[in-house]
Amino acid sequence: MNKSHAVIVSYSRTPIGKFHGSLSHLSAPQLGAAAIRGAIARLTPQSTVGDANGESQGVNVPKIVEAYMGNVLSAGIGQAPCRQAVLGAGLPEDTICTTINKVCASGMKSIMLAAQTIENHTHNSKTPIAILAGGMESMSKTPHYLPSSRSGTSLGHSQLLDGVIHDGLWDPYDNVHMGICAEKCAFEFGISREEQDNYAIESYTRAREAIERGIFGDEIVPIEGPKKRGKPTDDVTNDEEPNAADLARLPSLRPAFQKENGTVTAGNASSINDGAAALLIMSEEHATSMGLQPLARIRGYADAEGPPTQFTIAPSNAAPIAIQRAGMQMQDIEYHEINEAFSVVALANMRLMNLDPAKVNVYGGAVSLGHPIGMSGARIVGSLYHVLKRSGAGVGCASICNGGGGASAMVVERLS
Numbered sequence: 001m002n003k004s005h006a007v008i009v010s011y012s013r014t015p016i017g018k019f020h021g022s023l024s025h026l027s028a029p030q031l032g033a034a035a036i037r038g039a040i041a042r043l044t045p046q047s048t049v050g051d052a053n054g055e056s057q058g059v060n061v062p063k064i065v066e067a068y069m070g071n072v073l074s075a076g077i078g079q080a081p082c083r084q085a086v087l088g089a090g091l092p093e094d095t096i097c098t099t100i101n102k103v104c105a106s107g108m109k110s111i112m113l114a115a116q117t118i119e120n121h122t123h124n125s126k127t128p129i130a131i132l133a134g135g136m137e138s139m140s141k142t143p144h145y146l147p148s149s150r151s152g153t154s155l156g157h158s159q160l161l162d163g164v165i166h167d168g169l170w171d172p173y174d175n176v177h178m179g180i181c182a183e184k185c186a187f188e189f190g191i192s193r194e195e196q197d198n199y200a201i202e203s204y205t206r207a208r209e210a211i212e213r214g215i216f217g218d219e220i221v222p223i224e225g226p227k228k229r230g231k232p233t234d235d236v237t238n239d240e241e242p243n244a245a246d247l248a249r250l251p252s253l254r255p256a257f258q259k260e261n262g263t264v265t266a267g268n269a270s271s272i273n274d275g276a277a278a279l280l281i282m283s284e285e286h287a288t289s290m291g292l293q294p295l296a297r298i299r300g301y302a303d304a305e306g307p308p309t310q311f312t313i314a315p316s317n318a319a320p321i322a323i324q325r326a327g328m329q330m331q332d333i334e335y336h337e338i339n340e341a342f343s344v345v346a347l348a349n350m351r352l353m354n355l356d357p358a359k360v361n362v363y364g365g366a367v368s369l370g371h372p373i374g375m376s377g378a379r380i381v382g383s384l385y386h387v388l389k390r391s392g393a394g395v396g397c398a399s400i401c402n403g404g405g406g407a408s409a410m411v412v413e414r415l416s
Contacts, residue, residue: 006119006298007057007281007282007283007284007287007295007415008280008297008382008412009062009293009295010039010042010280012039012219012221012277012361013037013221013278013375014034014223014278014377015220016141016273016274016275017222017273017274018370019271021140021240022226022236023138023140023236024138024141027077027137027138027141028071028073028077028085028136028137028274028276028374029078029081029084030076030087030088031274031410032069032071032082032088032276033086035134035278036210036278037090037221038115038221038276038278040089041221043061056128062091062286062290063071064095064129064189065095065123066097066123066127066133067086067091067096067131067132068098068100068113068132069082069086069134069278069374070105070106070375070378071101072101072137072373073139073142073167073168073374075163076143080099082097086399093181095132102377102400102408103402103404104339104377105400105402105406106135107375107377108135108301108381109303110133110314110378111281111298111377116151117131118281118283119283124346125185126266128282128287132280135372135379136277136375137274138274138372139164139280139373141274142163143354144163145160145161145163146161147161148332171308171404173404177257178341181308181310181311182256182269184309184310185310185348186263189348192263192350193263194251194263195341196342196347197250199229199367200267203365203368204367205364206361206362206363207239207368209363215390216238216363217262219386222235222236223235224284233395234401241271241369245368247345249267265343266292268367269342269343269367271370275372275375278376278378293416294403294416296413297412298410299395299413300325300326300327301322301408302318302325302409303409304317305405305407306322308404311401311402311404311406313345313349314407315338315339315345315349315407316349317398318406318407318409319353319397319399319407320353321354323409325411326411328395332356333411334359334391334393334396335360335384335388335407336355336360336361336399337365337381337383337387337399338380338399339363339365339376340365341371341401342369346361349399363383371404376400381412384398384412389414396411397411397412398410
């Protein structure tokens with residue numbers, strides 16, 4: 001056992017809600033708080049949030065000394081979104097909090113920072129401690145902007161900017177929607193509309209089967225739905241997107257970004273969503289000393305950057321570095337999670353890394369489950385663990401592209 005590695009001791013996420021769907025009444029920090037409470041509760045069946053000394057009623061819960069939470073669309077949320085989520089979850093006021101924005105890779109970067117904090121013994125604690133990591137996004141609550149309102153508009157029209165597009169989905173370097181970059185990828189790799197549609201249908205099929213089998217029950221914490229006048233409030237327990245799509249219509253959808261000869265549609269791209277995910281990271285030594293069974297060991301991680309318009313293939317640069325740092329080779333990786341920002345992203349990266357499609361995104365991905373951009377990097381790490389657990393496999397790699405030409409990747413080894 002290598003006790004220098006950071007380990008994941010708990011993982012939980014909210015369901016993923018559709019745009020203006022069943023979670024749209026909650027802010028990103030409120031969703032984050034729910035995921036945090038869920039992660040703490042999953043340490044043991046009866047665990048509760050500890051007090052400032054890390055103590056709880058009858059169960060050993062490590063003191064959470066620091067938190068990193070990814071969040072991309074922070075306008076209108078209020079200051080320090082991570083801090084809001086942490087205090088909203090009932091954690092002590094002395095918990096150190098940092099909000100991370102690495103666009104779609106924010107949630108995974110948060111896990112990396114947590115792992116580095118543990119591995120570097122930053123807190124130099126002899127008593128068991130944990131670092132919280134994850135990501136959260138409410139794309140439904142992201143406001144529109146009126147940039148001219150600060151200085152005033154003396155004559156003519158004023159334009160509202162959509163915060164979701166402007167700060168989440170727009171390439172400011174080439175001044176194009178990121179969907180145009182996906183079209184560029186499809187053209188350069190010769191990936192047809194039919195291939196993308198078929199991939200999307202397979203993603204939806206896998207996600208629907210996973211829901212039917214109750215697979216996501218091991219990671220989802222139920223969320224109280226919107227209040228209805230005169231009616232009891234229902235809990236949201238499943239992801240909304242998978243069963244909402246009409247797959248028969250998917251091949252006939254119009255191109256979303258490039259009208260002439262376009263191949264990327266709303267059906268074969270990820271959707272706009274709300275959700276949050278949280279993980280607890282400890283040293284392996286501290287976890288075992290408390291009698292906690294680690295879920296997975298974090299073996300390696302890496303970031304990579306390239307041309308902004310080629311963010312689509314950046315996972316194929318980050319994943320090999322993470323795998324090398326883990327002391328492994330590509331053939332040692334049994335399963336992959338590649339975030340499906342667009343179907344073409346998964347298709348291109350599988351081709352570049354020569355991956356078996358049957359071993360990638362086994363229970364569906366962002367195309368079918370949804371893509372709350374600050375959450376997804378954390379979700380795919382947690383989902384990867386559950387894939388490994390259910391398949392009896394040992395090692396997997398999660399990778400996710402991000403706007404600006406980057407990507408992050410992480411290798412985990414299942415321990416339980």
